[in-house]
Amino acid sequence: MKTRRDVFQAIADPTRRAILTLIALQSLTPNAIAEQFDSSRQAISKHIQILAECQLVSQQTIGREIYYQLNPAKMKEVSDWLAPFQKLWEDRYNRLDNVLSNLKNKENGKSEN
Amino acid sequence: MKTRRDVFQAIADPTRRAILTLIALQSLTPNAIAEQFDSSRQAISKHIQILAECQLVSQQTIGREIYYQLNPAKMKEVSDWLAPFQKLWEDRYNRLDNVLSNLKNKENGKSEN
DNA sequence: TATATATGCAATTATTTGGTTGCGCAAATA
């Protein structure tokens, strides 16, 4: 819980993903979030802290309550990493097939694509 | 390294993400992949194994060599999870602003957007 | 002011993770 702290590590945990979904449309306090899970408030609070550290959520204090909200811009980082792969599953022309046939014809002298 | 084995946990590691990028366009053997990193062949092989377990990569044996290739369909699972959030950062009308003002006007009697 | 509530922080523990080392096996090669 010390060193690696990036968006990808943050969303690796299913509870944290659920939290993100939960607060996507409405800010919530730690207690309100914890109520939605079986885990203890402290456990949830730790997850929130991790999400906050990598800026996936931001907070707003109102009195003694702290409302946590999603930071969509940070979510976009995952999307951005994913973007280059996107055409691999979208293209009707799937490059993977070509890679495969290249491999199979390897000994014949490779014809890239 | 035993129980939880899903796509999100798999891409949490930067080395594994790099491997995915590396083999996105061309299948490679474990040795060829390991050459691109400082880590040992065995370390890389473990990463590959994790990627294979959650089906982010598939393999094809040719002689004694094993070519690993990206499975774009599995990558799409991440994209699918991300999709609902996407409009939050794409919309020029950002819902987050509304949540915030809702909070600020809370004591006035909430008007849920 | 005294008490209850909302929350963060620190210490502790069990589990998971990432990496190394050593070994075995099957396929290529001399």
Place this chain on the structure above:
DNA sequence: TATTTGCGCAACCAAATAATTGCATATATA
């Protein structure tokens, strides 16, 4: 056939992680 090469598997280890428990602090409320 003997040797080299490419890989996977198992055991082991240090570091990171997730969760619990206990405590401190600030803000409401009686």
